[in-house]
Amino acid sequence: MTDLAQNTLDGLFLGSSYALLxxxxxxxxxxxxRVNLSFGPAIxxxxxxxxxxxxxxxxxxxxxxxxxxxxxVLAGAYVERLCFAPHRNGSPIAAMVASFALWMQFEELATIxxxxxxxxxxxxxxxxxxxxxxxxxxxxxLVMLLAAIVMCAVLWGILYRTRFGVALRAVxxxxxxxQLAGIDVPRVFVLTFALASAIGGLAGFLIAASxxxxxxxxxxxxxxxxxxAMMLGGLGSLPGAVLGGLALGLLEAxxxxxxxxxxxxxxxxxxxxxxxxxxxxxxxxxxxx
Amino acid sequence: MSALLEIRDLVTAYGKIEALxxxxxxxxxxxxxxxxxxxGAGKTTLMMSIAGILKPRQGAIQFGGENIxxxxxxxxxxxxxxxxxxNRLVFPTMTVLENxxxxxxxxxxxxxxxxxxxxxxxxxxxxxxxxxxxxxxxxGGEQQMLAVARALMSRPKLLLMDEPSLGLAPLVVEExxxxxxxxxxxxxxxxxxxxxxxxxxxxAQHFYLMEQGKVSFSGTPGALAEDEVxxxxxxxxxxx
Numbered sequence: 001m002t003d004l005a006q007n008t009l010d011g012l013f014l015g016s017s018y019a020l021l022x023x024x025x026x027x028x029x030x031x032x033x034r035v036n037l038s039f040g041p042a043i044x045x046x047x048x049x050x051x052x053x054x055x056x057x058x059x060x061x062x063x064x065x066x067x068x069x070x071x072x073v074l075a076g077a078y079v080e081r082l083c084f085a086p087h088r089n090g091s092p093i094a095a096m097v098a099s100f101a102l103w104m105q106f107e108e109l110a111t112i113x114x115x116x117x118x119x120x121x122x123x124x125x126x127x128x129x130x131x132x133x134x135x136x137x138x139x140x141x142l143v144m145l146l147a148a149i150v151m152c153a154v155l156w157g158i159l160y161r162t163r164f165g166v167a168l169r170a171v172x173x174x175x176x177x178x179q180l181a182g183i184d185v186p187r188v189f190v191l192t193f194a195l196a197s198a199i200g201g202l203a204g205f206l207i208a209a210s211x212x213x214x215x216x217x218x219x220x221x222x223x224x225x226x227x228x229a230m231m232l233g234g235l236g237s238l239p240g241a242v243l244g245g246l247a248l249g250l251l252e253a254x255x256x257x258x259x260x261x262x263x264x265x266x267x268x269x270x271x272x273x274x275x276x277x278x279x280x281x282x283x284x285x286x287x288x289x
Numbered sequence: 290m291s292a293l294l295e296i297r298d299l300v301t302a303y304g305k306i307e308a309l310x311x312x313x314x315x316x317x318x319x320x321x322x323x324x325x326x327x328x329g330a331g332k333t334t335l336m337m338s339i340a341g342i343l344k345p346r347q348g349a350i351q352f353g354g355e356n357i358x359x360x361x362x363x364x365x366x367x368x369x370x371x372x373x374x375x376n377r378l379v380f381p382t383m384t385v386l387e388n389x390x391x392x393x394x395x396x397x398x399x400x401x402x403x404x405x406x407x408x409x410x411x412x413x414x415x416x417x418x419x420x421x422x423x424x425x426x427x428x429g430g431e432q433q434m435l436a437v438a439r440a441l442m443s444r445p446k447l448l449l450m451d452e453p454s455l456g457l458a459p460l461v462v463e464e465x466x467x468x469x470x471x472x473x474x475x476x477x478x479x480x481x482x483x484x485x486x487x488x489x490x491x492x493a494q495h496f497y498l499m500e501q502g503k504v505s506f507s508g509t510p511g512a513l514a515e516d517e518v519x520x521x522x523x524x525x526x527x528x529x
Contacts (some may be wrong), residue, residue, distance in 0.1 A: 163394070170380050170391040177378035182339060182366030182395040182443050 001234040002134045007253045013141035015249020016148035017210075020203035021226030022241035023155065023234065024196035030172045030236040031192045034092050038079045038099040040222030041106035042197055043204035045216045046072030048110045050205070051119050061122060061209075068208070069201035075106065076197025080190055090187070103219060110216045118215050140210035147206055151199055152242060158195070159238070168192060172236070200226075231272055234282040293318045293447055293478050294339070294370075299348035299358070301331075301338045308334040310447040310502035311348065316447065321469065321479045322348045323489040326499035332482045333375055335499070339480075340372040341365040353446070367395055371445035375452045375482075377436040381425030385416050388424050388435055391472030395400075401500070402442075409438040430461035437468060441477075448472065450481045454488065466492055486522045490515060498522060 021040075028036045049071035050064045059067075083098035125139035159165040170178040171188050179185050204222065208214050225248070233244025248268055255267040275283060294316040301309040308331045316322045324332050337343040339350055339364035350358040357365055371392075380388050389409060393402045410417035414436045419427060424435055433453055440448060450469070454462040466488050473479055473492070483489035490496065490510040498506035498521055506513065506521070 023296060166383075166387060166391050167394060169383055169387070171392075173380040173382055174378050176342060177374060177380060177439075178391070179362040180366070180372050180374060180378075181439060182363045182371075182392045184361070184363045186361075220499070 003257065006135055007257045008250065009135060009137070011139075011250035011253030013138070013145055013249070014253055015246035016145045017203055017207050017245075018225050018229040018248050019148050019242045019245025020144075020151060020199055020206075020230035021222050023151065023238065024200035024203070025226040025230045025235060026233075026238055026241040027192055027196040027199075029230065030139045030238070031168065031189060032084060032095075034084055034087075034095045035227070036079060036084070036099050036278055037096060038083065038102040038106065038197070039076075039200060039226060040224070041103040041219030042075035042079055043214065043222050044110060044199040044214070044219035045075040045106045046070070046197075046201045046205045047121070047208045047218060048114060048216075050208075051121060051213060051214050052113055054122065055114070055119070061124065064122065065202070065205045068205040069198050072197045072201030072204060073194050076193045076200070077190065080100070080193040084189065084193075085186070088189075103223070106219060107216045110219075118213050121212055122213050123212045124206075124209045138210070140206070144206050144210065147202060147243070148245075151202065155199070155238065156280050164188075164191065228268060228272060231283070232275065237282070240282060291318050292316065293353065294480065295349075295351040296335075296339070297349045297351070299335070299338060299350065300346045301334050301343050302346050307346075309338065312499070312502070312504055314497050314504055316478060316480045317495065318479050319473075319476060320471050320494045321481060321492050323493035323496040324480070324482045324487060324499060325486050325496060325518065326505075327523055329501075330499040331502040332499055333451055335510070336372055336375075336449050336482060336499065339365075339370065339449060363379055363395070366445075369444070369446035370449065371440035371443045371447075372449040373433075373436045373440045373451065373453060377429075377432045377457065379427070379432050379435050379439070382423055383423055384421050385419050385427070385435060386421065388439050389442050390442065392439035395443060405442055405444070409441065413438055414466070430457050432463065433457065433461075433465060437465075437472075441472075445477070447478045447480060448452050450479060452464045452482055452484055454483065462488060468472040484522075485517065485527070486519045 025039055028039065046068040050067040053059055053067055054064055079102050083095050083102060086094040108211060111234060123140065124143055127137040129138045167178065167183045167188050170181060170183055171185055175185060204218070208218065229240050229245040229248045232247055233240030249266055251271060252264050256264045259267065292315040297313050299309050299312040300307055312335060326332050334343060340347045341360055341364065345358050348358065349356045352368055352370060357368055382390060383391065389406050390402065393405060396402050407476060415431055416435055416438060419431065424432065453465050457465065462485065469479060469481065470492050481489060481493065493510055495509055497504050498518065
């Protein structure tokens, strides 16, 4: 019983990091109808920038968080300008392949700047986990869950309470009518990329701090988890992204416990396959709000 | 009267295919000008070119003494042109109120926006009843009214309307045309694309016939017998 509760808790914490990644992914997909494979690598770039600064100058945690987010936003804007702006009305495949090329760029850049495969990343707390009635709670996990809840609230506020939010939802809903309403759509694209990358950067910082290490694989890992969570929640739906992330986390935590770590990813992809094959209703809609 | 909009030798192409092959026409200040023609004549292409969605290859679009051809859509809205697009294109998952707010995107002042929204609800009382409803759940006629109201929220000097009666029941079509004449009476200049030539000729002061990417006739509604206009508007004249 305690195991089940512990696994569920772990799954929720893991899932909240996936939810953050999926939120960023979904914003970009919802607005552009394009898959950005470089989403994760841009986050990894932010983490590496922070690690590099930390190794050379030794800065505090807050500064590391800021550098990670700033690095991810910068890398995200670079991806938008190079991969998505030129293909705005063109082929979605061209944009996706271009974003794959930038993925390779980010990985190469990371290994040139920091050639060892693994670097330490300072933990948020570092102490022993807290214990509540037999359940273990890591401070990092709690912060992750809190960050996910706060980001959802902030994102909701931006989408439903600001002028930019109206513009963003208008672009998601009906891009041509958004242009006709006088919305500067290319500007909305860039700002959306910046916003999504900032959310991703925050997730990246928390993930790196919770793993206490960074590797170039963080890029691929973030893209795969974000993509999977986004698809589980139904493409382009923001609440779906959060639910998809949490579901993925729970599934992974439980399957790892009951079946063993080697089945963890297999089961997640199997579930995605079954859901897609069964054409569950929420996956066939393309609405974003 | 002077021309608010002057289009000269406008060419717009999709790849190698020219949909507009040198269109020249004028819309007079405070008029209703109507554009008729068969499907594929290039009417929607012309509207999209004026609104900046499509980039013309050649020619000029003079609006208020300035050439706006090739400017981006948001810059053209800022100049005072709003297009009610074909098939309405409301924002389906946003509420009626949010659709109107999106239409006022370039209006800075919150108080003015609130006043404009109130004015829209006076003009379109049906929209007020549906204020919190998602636009995608409205009927076709209501969506058309919302699309018109959304365009008016940008306070345009020139209102472009692309087939506002498309797919609507006769009674609703009557209502849409009543709104068109109301707007005109209140001082809005209207440039209207219509399939319903009979209704369009009743409200317009001037009309153009377009065929195969060119203006083939220009005149006042009495200048050509209505059945001749309708025949050419639906079938084109080249076959006779």
